[in-house]
Amino acid sequence: MNPEHGRVLPVQPRVPRMRAMRGVSLVEILVSVVIIAVGLLGIAAMQSMALRGTQSSLESSQAVIQTNSIMEAMRANRSNAAQYNTAGMVCAPPGGGALAQNDLRDWVTALKSSIGQPGDATTCGQISGCPDACVVTVRWDDARAGGGAARQVVTETRI
Numbered sequence: 001m002n003p004e005h006g007r008v009l010p011v012q013p014r015v016p017r018m019r020a021m022r023g024v025s026l027v028e029i030l031v032s033v034v035i036i037a038v039g040l041l042g043i044a045a046m047q048s049m050a051l052r053g054t055q056s057s058l059e060s061s062q063a064v065i066q067t068n069s070i071m072e073a074m075r076a077n078r079s080n081a082a083q084y085n086t087a088g089m090v091c092a093p094p095g096g097g098a099l100a101q102n103d104l105r106d107w108v109t110a111l112k113s114s115i116g117q118p119g120d121a122t123t124c125g126q127i128s129g130c131p132d133a134c135v136v137t138v139r140w141d142d143a144r145a146g147g148g149a150a151r152q153v154v155t156e157t158r159i
Helices: 024-076 078-084 099-114
Strands: 124-127 134-143 150-157
Touching: 024 078, 024 099, 024 124, 024 134, 024 150, 078 099, 099 124
Parallel strands: none
Antiparallel strands: 124 134, 134 150
């Protein structure tokens, strides 16, 4: 109380010294930057895994599409369906000739361009059992998509 005026003076709040607060905000910023960096690295790793899974799914879908493509070509040339049978896995486009050989050449070329790479030896196709119970097999290397070393799609049909 101030004796001269007879009133109570307000108490001034105590302001902490700047020396005691120095460096606290810098440490907090560094910790938050580290936490954000770890979170962003996790997001980047998740994105990478998602892209590899998407590539693998795309290759599987392309294998099914190419399998259906050669089956439809065999149905269009039903009288010569037995000529589509291969002796084993065909990894290089065969020479042309009759309609069946041209279809096989185009099919293997399409396999290489949609699933593999032109000139690779890992993307192959096989057809057996035609015309009664055709089995179309497509095999390719899935390592670049993050999958196993080799993937395979097998489709059976009647012509």
